[in-house]
Amino acid sequence: MSQRKSVVVCCTLPEDGLRTRITEIEDTIAKQITEIRELDDGYALRFRAEPGIIEDLGRFIALERVCCAFLDFSLRVEAGDGPIWLELTGSGEAKSFLRPAIERWMARAVSPPGSRSPP
Numbered sequence: 001m002s003q004r005k006s007v008v009v010c011c012t013l014p015e016d017g018l019r020t021r022i023t024e025i026e027d028t029i030a031k032q033i034t035e036i037r038e039l040d041d042g043y044a045l046r047f048r049a050e051p052g053i054i055e056d057l058g059r060f061i062a063l064e065r066v067c068c069a070f071l072d073f074s075l076r077v078e079a080g081d082g083p084i085w086l087e088l089t090g091s092g093e094a095k096s097f098l099r100p101a102i103e104r105w106m107a108r109a110v111s112p113p114g115s116r117s118p119p
Contacts, residue, residue: 007070009093029056030105042089043102049081070094
């Protein structure tokens with residue numbers, strides 16, 4: 001069993017860079033989320049197997065690893081045309097940090113009623 005390293009929970013982008021990054025995320029991957037599930041240590045985001053989504057998620061992970069080093073990322077691509085899941089996890093503090101963004105993204109998610117778990 002691995003022990004999680006203690007990493008400060010904060011975004012290292014300057015304020016203007018953070019605003020730009022939030023807009024980029026909400027204009028690309030956030031609007032493609034079809035379901036959000038709360039996990040003990042973060043959130044799982046579901047996406048349809050649409051062209052380009054894996055590349056978009058890969059870029060998202062690469063960029064977020066730099067400014068949000070406290071997050072763990074897990075990308076699962078199900079067989080065939082199955083869904084794609086991105087898990088954003090970390091400490092309890094990391095989950096709290098993610099909550100406002102998740103709530104905004106949840107409002108955009110287009111899943112059947114009852115399939116979203118509240119944060």
